[in-house]
Amino acid sequence: MLGVPPELNAKFKHWSDTIIGGDNNVPGAPQPPESIRAIDELGDYFTAEIEKRRSNPGPDLVSALVAAHDEGEVMSAADLLSFVTLLLVAGNETTTNLIGNGMLALGRHPDQLDALKRDPSMLPRAIEEMLRYDGPVQSTVRFTKEPVQLGGTEIPAGAFAMMIVAAADRDPAQFKNPEKFDITRDPNEHVAFGEGIHFCIGAPLARMEARIAFEAMLERFPQLRLKDPAIKPTYKGSYFLRGLESLPLAID
Ligand code: HEM
Numbered sequence: 001m002l003g004v005p006p007e008l009n010a011k012f013k014h015w016s017d018t019i020i021g022g023d024n025n026v027p028g029a030p031q032p033p034e035s036i037r038a039i040d041e042l043g044d045y046f047t048a049e050i051e052k053r054r055s056n057p058g059p060d061l062v063s064a065l066v067a068a069h070d071e072g073e074v075m076s077a078a079d080l081l082s083f084v085t086l087l088l089v090a091g092n093e094t095t096t097n098l099i100g101n102g103m104l105a106l107g108r109h110p111d112q113l114d115a116l117k118r119d120p121s122m123l124p125r126a127i128e129e130m131l132r133y134d135g136p137v138q139s140t141v142r143f144t145k146e147p148v149q150l151g152g153t154e155i156p157a158g159a160f161a162m163m164i165v166a167a168a169d170r171d172p173a174q175f176k177n178p179e180k181f182d183i184t185r186d187p188n189e190h191v192a193f194g195e196g197i198h199f200c201i202g203a204p205l206a207r208m209e210a211r212i213a214f215e216a217m218l219e220r221f222p223q224l225r226l227k228d229p230a231i232k233p234t235y236k237g238s239y240f241l242r243g244l245e246s247l248p249l250a251i252d
Contacts, residue, residue, distance in 0.1 A: 002088060003053070003060030015042045016092050017236075024237030039085070046084050050077075061087070091202050094136040095209045097236075097243030102130030102210065103217075104233065104247055107226035109181045116183060117218055126183035127210045131169075132190035133181045138166040139240045140194055165191045166242070221251040 004012060015038045022035025031039075050066055057063035062084055069075045075083065106113040106126075116126055139162050148155045155161055169190045170178040193200035200206070217224055227248035234245040 001061045001091075002084065003049075003058050003062055012042075012088065013092070014038070016089050019089055020093050020236065020238050020241060023239060023241065026239070042085055042088070043081060046081055050080060050084075087202075090200075091205070093241060093243065094202075095206045097136035097241065098127075098130060098206060098210050099213045100244040100247050101134040101136060101242065102127065102214070103249070104226070104231075104244065105130055105133055105181050107229070107231075107247075107249070110225070112181060112183050113225070116214075117222065120215065120218065122183055123211055123214055124207070125186065125188070127207060127214070128188045128190065129181060129183050129185050130210070131192035132175070132185070132188055133169070134242065135166050135169060135190070135192035136242055137192065137194075137240065138242050139164045140198070162240075165194065221249075223250070223252055225250050
């Protein structure tokens, strides 16, 4: 979609991983130098690409955004650059982690995995439960323009607020047995993709990618399970994204 040639996949993955790695800092602390370098390199790449696609547009999303920018001045050059960077990181890291976290949840709940194997039509609902139970995005941030009352607490105007959507998704006031991983959960009004005007633009794509990945895995490897059912996995370093370093599986 971004019109990036496949031979650059490894480089993009490296940039994305390094940028995400820089999130393992307390909010407000300086970014590590390697993360700044990755942001700069990615910025240089996209700046050159934006110029190329301005004169020679292709069928990709970056060309469409450049054209919209040129015609209507809807996005500044800086906005355009940060938007394509956001698309790369938001579109790659999150879906990877949905597949990993979701597989871990299934592996730790063999009864749910068996139920899904018996009836693959449950997959869309199972994916919603993966998003709720162990979502790839743990929190979002907002700056308050005016004082806000929330759950009996007043947040003053001009505050930096972190909303822990992962906690909201385990809220007993919203979900029955919130700690239970239940692929039949219905209704399942989670906020793993946020809420309101900033609701995730990539939600349909993320849901589709997860569906394709799980369908293929379960069909191709009917015995798929965790290699070590008692695994204590290591998580990648980020305070607001949640994803596994690795997840060894057994297939026979
Ligand atoms: C499982 C995968 C994903 C999860 C859990 C996720 C989660 C989220 C969340 C929680 C937000 C709201 C942020 C906020 O309110 O501040 C968001 C926004 C956004 N997401 Fe996703 N996302 C996923 C996949 C994707 C994909 C695949 C793309 C792009 C291809 C994408 C692009 C975006 C963009 C551009 C925004 C900003 C929307 C705006 O501010 O109006 N996301 N996402």
